[in-house]
Amino acid sequence: MQTLTLTSGAVLTLAAAVALMPSNANAQDMPDLECTAQVSPAQVEAGTEAVRVTVTFSEDIGDVTGVDQASAHGISIASPMDVPRTEMAVGDETPTPIQMGDDATSWTFWLNTSEAEEGTHSLVFVAGENRCEAELEVVPTG
Numbered sequence: 001m002q003t004l005t006l007t008s009g010a011v012l013t014l015a016a017a018v019a020l021m022p023s024n025a026n027a028q029d030m031p032d033l034e035c036t037a038q039v040s041p042a043q044v045e046a047g048t049e050a051v052r053v054t055v056t057f058s059e060d061i062g063d064v065t066g067v068d069q070a071s072a073h074g075i076s077i078a079s080p081m082d083v084p085r086t087e088m089a090v091g092d093e094t095p096t097p098i099q100m101g102d103d104a105t106s107w108t109f110w111l112n113t114s115e116a117e118e119g120t121h122s123l124v125f126v127a128g129e130n131r132c133e134a135e136l137e138v139v140p141t142g
Contacts, residue, residue, distance in 0.1 A: 035059050035132035037125060043137045046118055050078040050097070050110045053136070060104040061130035067111075068124035068131065074115035075123060075136070083110045113138055 037057045044051045055064075066077050083095035097110040107125075116138045125132045 035061050035130065037132050037134035039123075039134045039136050042135070043139050044111065044113055044116075045141045046113050046116045046138050047141045048111075048113045050082040050084065051113055053109050053111060054101065055107050055109055055125060055134060057105045057107070057125075057132050059132075061125075061132050062127040063100075064098060064107050064125050064127045064132075066098070066126050067109075068126050071122060071124040071133075073117045073119075073121040073138075074113070075121065075138070076112045076115075078110035078112040082112065 035058050037055050040054045040056070044053065067075065069076070078097045080094045080097055083097050085095055095110075099108045101107055118138050118140055120135055120137045123134050123136050125134065
């Protein structure tokens with residue numbers, strides 16, 4: 001009977017350790033937010049399908065692909081179809097809602113704020129495994 005009790009205790013201990021491992025592994029997989037960013041303009045209106053902002057990162061984090069939706073508060077990357085075309089645009093090329101600027105730390109984004117919550121939000125920009133955080137204020141349309 002004692003052997004059975006020790007075995008059951010060992011199994012429960014092992015099961016608890018295994019249950020904790022994935023959350024610890026996931027926490028280790030997430031890179032720390034060492035990069036910061038400045039958004040210009042710092043305020044955008046809510047309810048807009050495509051508003052242009054320039055984001056300047058404190059360091060080169062690679063090719064930026066979007067905004068982490070868990071931090072977005074209803075802000076997303078605009079649809080390419082909503083990005084305004086310039087008069088000088090050549091051909092039928094679809095506009096790109098994310099474009100690198102003059103250097104690897106400056107990017108232009110077209111953001112969709114049609115579902116955005118008003119207030120100041122921390123957005124996390126994503127570039128592969130890298131993340132970079134910026135503050136953006138969403139104000140009422142007006």
